[in-house]
Amino acid sequence: MSASLEPPESPASTSPPLDKSGGRVRRMFGEIAGRYDLLNHLLSLGVDVYWRWRMVRLIPPRGDAPLLDVCTGTGDLALAYARAAAGASAVVGSDFTPEMLQVAMRKAARENTRPRSVTPLTFVSADAQALPFADGQFQIVSVAFGLRNVADPRRGLREMIRVCQPGGRVAVLEFSHPRNRWFGAVYRCYFRHVLPRVGQWISGSRQEAYHYLPESVGEFPCGEELAAMLRDCGLTDVQYRPLTCGIATLYWGTRPAR
Numbered sequence: 384m385s386a387s388l389e390p391p392e393s394p395a396s397t398s399p400p401l402d403k404s405g406g407r408v409r410r411m412f413g414e415i416a417g418r419y420d421l422l423n424h425l426l427s428l429g430v431d432v433y434w435r436w437r438m439v440r441l442i443p444p445r446g447d448a449p450l451l452d453v454c455t456g457t458g459d460l461a462l463a464y465a466r467a468a469a470g471a472s473a474v475v476g477s478d479f480t481p482e483m484l485q486v487a488m489r490k491a492a493r494e495n496t497r498p499r500s501v502t503p504l505t506f507v508s509a510d511a512q513a514l515p516f517a518d519g520q521f522q523i524v525s526v527a528f529g530l531r532n533v534a535d536p537r538r539g540l541r542e543m544i545r546v547c548q549p550g551g552r553v554a555v556l557e558f559s560h561p562r563n564r565w566f567g568a569v570y571r572c573y574f575r576h577v578l579p580r581v582g583q584w585i586s587g588s589r590q591e592a593y594h595y596l597p598e599s600v601g602e603f604p605c606g607e608e609l610a611a612m613l614r615d616c617g618l619t620d621v622q623y624r625p626l627t628c629g630i631a632t633l634y635w636g637t638r639p640a641r
Contacts, residue, residue: 401598403534405510409480411595412456415586416482419457422585422593426578434556434631435463435527441624442554442635444468448522452476453511453543454529458487460556461504462494464525468502471522477509484508511539516546523547527556528631531603540616547638553618559605559625559632566628574600610634 415422423431438460444450447470452461455476465474478484484506491504509515511526511533524543533539543553561567575597582593604612606623609632613621618636625632 401595401602403532403599405479405534408532408534411588411592412480413482414588415592416457416480416486418586419483419486420459422582423459425585426582430627430630431459434626434633435460437626438525438527438554438556438633439463439467441633442523442525442552444471444523446470446522447472448548448551449473449475449520450523451514451516451521451525451543451546453514453524453526453539454478454532455487455506456480456483456529458484458490458504458506460525460527461487461506462490462501464523465491465494465502465504471502473503473505475516475521476504476506477511477514478506479508479510481508512542514542514546518545519548519551520546521548522551523554524551525554525556528558530555530557531599536603537612537616540613544617544638549638549640551638552635553613553638554633554635555609555613556631556633557603557605557609558600559629561629562625563628570628570630605632 444464444467449472450464450468452464452474455461455478458476461474461476468474476487487506491506494501512535524547526543530536530539547553561570579593579597583591586592610621610623613634613636617638619639621634621636623632623634
């Protein structure tokens, strides 16, 4: 079901451009890798778990082709898909931050010791703008809260579409802007002032990762604007659904058969 969201607020013209260079983003996430999951669950009040669960339910695996999770971080979405993709041959998570991948691999190792079976899960080091996979390999290519961190999001989207099978789906979960006036005001106050202070205090990030978060969300497109980007990059049947009063939005589309 399509829906429209309020456009993101434009940053002040006097603000310097946000540094999303690969080196800065890699250092930033490398610093906070050890406390990344704790802060995600704490600062979202656990809603991030629901968002990933909802994504897997709305974009479920079908058949035995593998799945790819780009910018996988500590691997939570890849793990969620591995638990749900009973018939898939493999789930692959890719990221270019070694420290995040180390956490993801430890979590996957713990998962493999449980008695219930999961789809084989592999993590690889890769830049989302130059994925080391063959064309048309994956039935689903997903990214959760990572597309806005890619230096060139359009290039990252085109790579995701390239490695997706014809007829397969590309899914993007990203922060957005609540539509309700009063809820939106409270949320913006928390997101801009409380979250950065708490996140910086707990993480101790020298790269100011939790100040970067609201800045990156504020300048990234959402709603119809991001849906249009997905269409421009080559997806068809693009849809999007706001989650939790519009704090996050799930977008998905299909790679054409031709």
